[in-house]
Amino acid sequence: MTDIVAFKNVIKRYPGGKIALDGVSLHLRRGEMAFLTGHSGAGKSTLMKLIGLIERPTRGQVIINGTNLANVRRRQIPRYRQRLGLIFQNYNLLFDRTVFDNVALPLVIRGLGHADIARRVRAALDTVGLLTHERKFPVTLSGGEQQRVGIARAVVDRPYLILADEPTGNLDPALSADIMRLFTRLNEAGTSIMIATHAIDLVERLGYRRIVLDHGHLEDG
Numbered sequence: 001m002t003d004i005v006a007f008k009n010v011i012k013r014y015p016g017g018k019i020a021l022d023g024v025s026l027h028l029r030r031g032e033m034a035f036l037t038g039h040s041g042a043g044k045s046t047l048m049k050l051i052g053l054i055e056r057p058t059r060g061q062v063i064i065n066g067t068n069l070a071n072v073r074r075r076q077i078p079r080y081r082q083r084l085g086l087i088f089q090n091y092n093l094l095f096d097r098t099v100f101d102n103v104a105l106p107l108v109i110r111g112l113g114h115a116d117i118a119r120r121v122r123a124a125l126d127t128v129g130l131l132t133h134e135r136k137f138p139v140t141l142s143g144g145e146q147q148r149v150g151i152a153r154a155v156v157d158r159p160y161l162i163l164a165d166e167p168t169g170n171l172d173p174a175l176s177a178d179i180m181r182l183f184t185r186l187n188e189a190g191t192s193i194m195i196a197t198h199a200i201d202l203v204e205r206l207g208y209r210r211i212v213l214d215h216g217h218l219e220d221g
């Protein structure tokens with residue numbers, strides 16, 4: 001089983017009638033990194049939401065790491081999501097907690113011991129280059145640093161798949177390039193990654209696979 005993500009003829013129709021994905025079949029192989037691009041409204045976020053079980057497909061199958069998501073019941077969703085690294089444009093950090101506590105959150109929820117948490121949080125902060133910032137509060141960090149805290153939190157529990165929706169949407173080109181390099185390194189360390197982005201120039205420079213959506217249809221992939 002080499003696919004980490006498999007979509008089989010997936011249709012997503014929102015209440016109200018909008019068809020956001022119209023018969024999408026795609027595969028992301030274990031260890032692969034790919035960029036999801038396409039015009040605004042093409043269906044990128046919808047595709048990500050189906051993987052994150054934030055939405056369910058109207059028809060078709062979504063199979064993640066060998067699990068058909070149709071078989072994941074509502075009460076099992078938090079546990080399912082624990083092994084995904086979800087990264088968003090607006091970082092979703094807790095501003096009343098330190099960098100360390102933000103990154104530690106998934107491990108605290110999972111009930112790990114203090115020593116284990118400290119070791120893993122520091123390893124994740126080291127990966128994103130923020131080891132010296134662990135006692136700071138997010139508000140004192142730049143946008144790029146805040147996004148790196150979000151990435152550290154997403155990778156701290158060793159996800160098998162990182163899903164990033166517009167991770168550089170609020171960053172200038174230099175910081176965006178930094179964040180993309182960070183994803184490249186995480187991928188080289190073995191994590192499968194899918195990144196939805198409008199930053200076509202960056203994607204082209206990096207030379208990874210592009211999955212292109214156009215009005216809910218797949219162009220390539």
Ligand SMILES: Nc1ncnc2c1ncn2[C@@H]1O[C@H](COP(=O)(O)OP(=O)(O)OP(=O)(O)O)[C@@H](O)[C@H]1O
Pocket residue numbers: 014015016018019020038039040041042043044045046047
């Ligand atoms: N909850 C919803 N209810 C109804 N329609 C929705 C909902 N979410 C998205 N849509 C519609 O589905 C289509 C695809 O939206 P989606 O957010 O997946 O696109 P996108 O490619 O991520 O766009 P963007 O690049 O602007 O974020 C759009 O027409 C959008 O208006």
